[in-house]
Amino acid sequence: MSTAENLVSQEYKYGFVTDIESDTIPRGLSEDTVRLIAAKKNEPEWMLEFRLKAYRHWLTMTEPKHWPNLTYPEINYQDMIYYSAPKQKALKASMDEVDPELLKTFEKLGIPLTEQKQLAGVAVDAVFDSVSVATTYKEKLKKHGVIFCSFSEAIREYPDLIRKYLGSVVPTNDNFFAALNSAVFSDGSFCFIPKGVRCPMELSTYFRINNSESGQFERTLIVAEEGSYVSYLEGCTAPKFDKNQLHAAVVELIALDDAQIKYSTVQNWYAGDEEGRGGIYNFVTKRGKCAGRNSKISWTQVETGSAITWKYPSCILLGDNSIGEFYSVALTNHAQQADTGTKMIHLGKNTRSTIISKGIAAGKSNNSYRGLVKVMPKAENSRNYTQCDSMLIGSNSGANTFPYIEVMNNSSAVEHEASTSKISEEQLFYLQQRGISQEDAVSLIINGFCKDVFLQLPMEFAVEAQRLLGMKLEGSVG
Amino acid sequence: MLEVRDLHASINGSPILKGIDLTIKKGEIHAIMGPNGSGKSTLAKVLAGHPAYEVTKGQVLYEGKNLLEMAPDERAREGVFMAFQYPIEVPGVSNAQFLRLAYNEKRKHLGEEELDPLEFKDLLKERAKIVEMDASFMTRSVNEGFSGGEKKRNEILQMAVLEPKLAILDETDSGLDIDALRIVAGGVNHLHNSENAVVLVTHYQRLLNYIVPHYVHVLAGGRIAREGGKELALELEEKGYDWITSSVTGSGSSAVSVI
Numbered sequence: 257m258s259t260a261e262n263l264v265s266q267e268y269k270y271g272f273v274t275d276i277e278s279d280t281i282p283r284g285l286s287e288d289t290v291r292l293i294a295a296k297k298n299e300p301e302w303m304l305e306f307r308l309k310a311y312r313h314w315l316t317m318t319e320p321k322h323w324p325n326l327t328y329p330e331i332n333y334q335d336m337i338y339y340s341a342p343k344q345k346a347l348k349a350s351m352d353e354v355d356p357e358l359l360k361t362f363e364k365l366g367i368p369l370t371e372q373k374q375l376a377g378v379a380v381d382a383v384f385d386s387v388s389v390a391t392t393y394k395e396k397l398k399k400h401g402v403i404f405c406s407f408s409e410a411i412r413e414y415p416d417l418i419r420k421y422l423g424s425v426v427p428t429n430d431n432f433f434a435a436l437n438s439a440v441f442s443d444g445s446f447c448f449i450p451k452g453v454r455c456p457m458e459l460s461t462y463f464r465i466n467n468s469e470s471g472q473f474e475r476t477l478i479v480a481e482e483g484s485y486v487s488y489l490e491g492c493t494a495p496k497f498d499k500n501q502l503h504a505a506v507v508e509l510i511a512l513d514d515a516q517i518k519y520s521t522v523q524n525w526y527a528g529d530e531e532g533r534g535g536i537y538n539f540v541t542k543r544g545k546c547a548g549r550n551s552k553i554s555w556t557q558v559e560t561g562s563a564i565t566w567k568y569p570s571c572i573l574l575g576d577n578s579i580g581e582f583y584s585v586a587l588t589n590h591a592q593q594a595d596t597g598t599k600m601i602h603l604g605k606n607t608r609s610t611i612i613s614k615g616i617a618a619g620k621s622n623n624s625y626r627g628l629v630k631v632m633p634k635a636e637n638s639r640n641y642t643q644c645d646s647m648l649i650g651s652n653s654g655a656n657t658f659p660y661i662e663v664m665n666n667s668s669a670v671e672h673e674a675s676t677s678k679i680s681e682e683q684l685f686y687l688q689q690r691g692i693s694q695e696d697a698v699s700l701i702i703n704g705f706c707k708d709v710f711l712q713l714p715m716e717f718a719v720e721a722q723r724l725l726g727m728k729l730e731g732s733v734g
Numbered sequence: 735m736l737e738v739r740d741l742h743a744s745i746n747g748s749p750i751l752k753g754i755d756l757t758i759k760k761g762e763i764h765a766i767m768g769p770n771g772s773g774k775s776t777l778a779k780v781l782a783g784h785p786a787y788e789v790t791k792g793q794v795l796y797e798g799k800n801l802l803e804m805a806p807d808e809r810a811r812e813g814v815f816m817a818f819q820y821p822i823e824v825p826g827v828s829n830a831q832f833l834r835l836a837y838n839e840k841r842k843h844l845g846e847e848e849l850d851p852l853e854f855k856d857l858l859k860e861r862a863k864i865v866e867m868d869a870s871f872m873t874r875s876v877n878e879g880f881s882g883g884e885k886k887r888n889e890i891l892q893m894a895v896l897e898p899k900l901a902i903l904d905e906t907d908s909g910l911d912i913d914a915l916r917i918v919a920g921g922v923n924h925l926h927n928s929e930n931a932v933v934l935v936t937h938y939q940r941l942l943n944y945i946v947p948h949y950v951h952v953l954a955g956g957r958i959a960r961e962g963g964k965e966l967a968l969e970l971e972e973k974g975y976d977w978i979t980s981s982v983t984g985s986g987s988s989a990v991s992v993i
Contacts, residue, residue: 683824
């Protein structure tokens with residue numbers, strides 16, 4: 257009887273391919289590949305050491321295939337390309353020297369990079385396949401002491417900072433995908449907010465995978481010194497290919513005393529077609545360390561793309577009174593699979609964490625929340641509040657919740673609430689009876705369901721996220 | 735305005751409406767009464783286009799158009815409104831946001847310009863007075879955490895905002911205390927005029943003390959068993975439904991024997 261069926265998604269509008277000449281290394285992974293990547297990037301010896309250590313460790317590790325609620329064919333790591341960069345001049349003094357084809361690509365994605373058209377109030381680092389092609393507002397930020405540049409540039413220009421913080425939150429041997437990333441990562445973004453500075457604009461990185469056979473392995477490192485504040489946005493898209501592409505990123509955040517980092521993601525990789533052909537395999541390690549007292553790290557994510565999502569943005573609450581937050585909307589449609597959630601590790605006294613997770617599963621997709629709340633013996637008077645809500649659309653989708661809770665002292669409290677709901681025929685009829693079309697009604701219900709998370713997003717992102725969910729679910733009920 | 739001819743409808747294959755004829759002209763107030771299970775709520779839902787009901791026979795003309803061919807949202811935009819017996823909650827969506835979306839859908843349909851949130855706020859404030867609702871209701875999620883009476887008032891607020899041509903109130907009086915009933919009825923009376931029509935679906939005569947109908951139709955067994963003026967409601971109040979249902983059962987079985 258239910259009308260909640262008949263799933264059709266709107267065409268993925270970012271599915272185009274940019275025709276550009278690129279510098280691509282042969283497929284396969286070995287110590288030589290790692291050395292080749294380091295050589296291509298003219299990296300110092302210490303960086304190569306870091307990579308090799310990670311690579312050697314990776315060889316001893318196995319892919320985490322058993323515990324996630326995901327099924328996918330074997331990934332052949334020797335059949336992949338680990339470095340692919342668009343050919344262009346090595347140094348870009350101004351945007352005029354960036355390949356017009358690349359500028360055009362990003363403009364088409366809604367990220368204009370040229371001086372005249374740059375987005376107001378948002379500095380953007382644009383990453384295309386393996387390299388950062390442009391970073392806007394660099395000079396303006398420098399005046400405030402804020403460093404925002406590509407990772408390659410940071411290794412050259414700020415080696416002390418990189419050596420101090422790289423791998424300090426996600427060690428090279430942390431997990432299979434983090435080790436792989438540490439060995440072969442090619443670029444990414446570095447942000448440094450000095451003591452007492454409130455970053456004057458939003459910082460943002462836009463990731464674009466273009467090459468059909470290359471993986472994207474980027475690295476983001478954000479350091480917020482004492483009393484500083486930064487809001488960082490991440491966006492991503494990829495063309496439509498029949499084959500799957502691997503995206504294995506590592507993001508590390510460090511907040512010192514009284515510092516705040518707000519990290520928001522709207523992820524819209526290509527998710528594969530209705531039958532599950534193609535799409536991005538997104539295996540990402542994101543972790544923040546509240547190293548200082550009274551520091552705060554907030555993760556907000558809207559996950560709509562990827563054939564597979566394996567991602568647990570986490571907070572290590574080391575400093576006393578530090579705060580960790582995780583707000584997530586994960587939407588899966590068609591044959592998509594998501595196993596996503598967070599880890600809140602309470603180490604310091606009076607630490608607080610909040611987890612709000614909204615999972616929406618349509619089509620024959622599978623959407624799992626997996627979360628760990630761990631309160632260590634010394635984390636006295638700590639608190640966690642977790643709310644996990646799932647919404648099912650149609651009768652062929654699945655939602656699961658896997659909460660892990662470990663509390664090792666008596667003064668702390670952990671609360672967990674969970675719910676599963678369905679868009680009901682009655683709800684749709686009610687809205688339709690008021691003149692709202694069925695599609696708008698679904699979109700309204702979903703947006704209402706996700707409201708607590710959208711409220712956390714920066715304004716422009718919130719609008720984008722709402723539009724995106726509406727688009728992804730177009731015609732999903734009928 | 736509305737012409738219902740020999741309407742038959744069923745849910746999950748079991749027939750509920752077994753031949754309804756009804757004519758409603760603008761400016762009129764009709765009461766549809768009947769015992770539980772007589773089909774009066776089904777009639778309301780079928781007119782509004784509820785997808786669970788299947789029309790198996792008959793036709794419905796609304797302003798000369800075939801109502802049954804229109805999707806529920808289309809009917810709504812054309813001016814058919816149903817106040818729900820059990821208004822639905824929509825978590826996370828504010829009443830104001832929902833009402834503005836609905837209102838603008840109708841404006842678009844009529845080729846009028848949409849109202850922005852500020853313009854709409856003024857309109858909403860004005861209309862909310864009709865049902866004595868204060869501003870706090872506008873920022874709360876649609877019907878979420880509303881008391882029974884608040885939900886019903888919210889239905890009439892929606893009617894006040896959308897200004898339907900044909901308003902069908904499905905047991906709007908059920909579960910209301912006397913004060914809420916007075917407010918709801920006052921709202922309906924305020925909104926009723928010579929250009930629109932109101933259909934009150936109710937079990938009890940009580941509501942009709944406040945909203946006085948021109949016609950009363952009594953349903954039993956999916957058919958209209960009695961019709962009359964407002965005095966028919968008073969008669970029902972006195973005698974109950976039994977005398978009508980028994981006569982219908984009688985005529986029903988005789989009809990079967992004829993076939």
